[in-house]
Amino acid sequence: xxxxxxxxxxxxxxxxxxxxxxxxNLYDLKISEVVRAYVCVGICAVFKESFGCDIPSIEEMGLPxxxxxxxxxxxxxxxxxxxxxxxxxxxxxxxxxxxxxxxVKK
Numbered sequence: 001x002x003x004x005x006x007x008x009x010x011x012x013x014x015x016x017x018x019x020x021x022x023x024x025n026l027y028d029l030k031i032s033e034v035v036r037a038y039v040c041v042g043i044c045a046v047f048k049e050s051f052g053c054d055i056p057s058i059e060e061m062g063l064p065x066x067x068x069x070x071x072x073x074x075x076x077x078x079x080x081x082x083x084x085x086x087x088x089x090x091x092x093x094x095x096x097x098x099x100x101x102x103x104v105k106k
Contacts, residue, residue, distance in 0.1 A: 026074050027081060037085055040092040053095045061087040 012020075024034045047053040059065065062084040066075045076084075 026072075027076070028078065029081070033085065037088060040088045043092050043096065044088070047095050047099070051099060053099075055091050055095060056087075058084075058088075061091065 020031055020034045020038075023029065024031050041058070044053075044055045048055045062080065064076065064080070
């Protein structure tokens with residue numbers, strides 16, 4: 001299994017880099033934390049829609065609805081975000097491990 005210390009270089013378009021930087025600065029997060037969260041949200045969405053996995057909603061995992069009128073302003077505190085991130089990583093990993101073929105699991 002890959003460790004958290006392994007680094008990848010992934011080219012992204014400017015708008016995506018700008019958005020990740022923006023969210024990271026807004027909530028005082030590392031780029032890797034923002035990217036990890038969004039990758040997991042994407043995996044959960046695909047697994048829920050494509051495979052019918054029983055994955056809690058974003059709100060059920062602890063991230064409250066955000067007000068679109070306040071976009072660009074921090075709307076959640078660090079503790080709330082990290083509690084959500086913990087739940088998100090847990091549910092993503094649990095579902096990924098269930099769907100991985102046995103030869104891929106380590």
